[in-house]
Amino acid sequence: MKVSPMVSAHATTMCPSRLVLEHVTSRWGVLVLIRLLERPHRFSELRRAIGRVSEKMLTQTLQTLERDGFVHRDAKPVIPPRVDYSLTDLGREAAEQVRALALWTERRMTDVTAARQAYDETRQAHDGARTR
Amino acid sequence: MKVSPMVSAHATTMCPSRLVLEHVTSRWGVLVLIRLLERPHRFSELRRAIGRVSEKMLTQTLQTLERDGFVHRDAKPVIPPRVDYSLTDLGREAAEQVRALALWTERRMTDVTAARQAYDETRQAHDGARTR
DNA sequence: CGGTATCCAAAAGGATACTG
């Protein structure tokens, strides 16, 4: 049934914590952790809250985070199915660090944008035209 | 001449800070920032220190981090060429956060490993055989 | 040495259809 990629390749040559770091900082991992830090969410709530994430990627991300022990999955045996996702204690620690980094990034965005403009302008100068 | 990908797609539909976050948490971005936190490095020093990174990926990573204003590139006009990379103040802040997250991940690896075993075992139980 | 350019294999990830 195949559980999930999210960087499974090179796994043999990499240090194991590197993989975990990639799980929590992956495109969807970050967004899921931050949402769950706020409160538990159902599958489709997460999907809507994040927006533009395919079912496949959300499922994959949640399974990976669950397997790593960051997310708790509570599947109620009702019809229609209802599954709630929440953070474990370990997951909360991870989520808080990730959120801190995300917030820092937002705070510093103006510096980054300025740096990019400077970089692009000096480049354009000596590149001459032909940048099309 | 094309500067660099490192997640450039969907760029139009994503919030800009998300991109920066991906730059600093990317596979090679993390390793570069942590090495440079220690001290400045030449291109080939970084390559050796990190190990198993292709020239292409290292170049791309450094260019992206330079453009974002995290890394300073000092190319000495000598022959043979000598280029030193170091962190800017902004880069040092980023690197410290990233390192904190990386260290946290290492500290918690035993918990993660245990969680994975538990996950895999309960799965295997009700999956029966056929897991090959 | 420190790159750039090109080609190609592998992986990520979206769309769709289907299921319990």
Add this chain to the structure above:
DNA sequence: CAGTATCCTTTTGGATACCG
């Protein structure tokens, strides 16, 4: 609703060859 399975496109990233 909450997935799983399949197909197919986009992106990533290594190998190689060449340049200032």
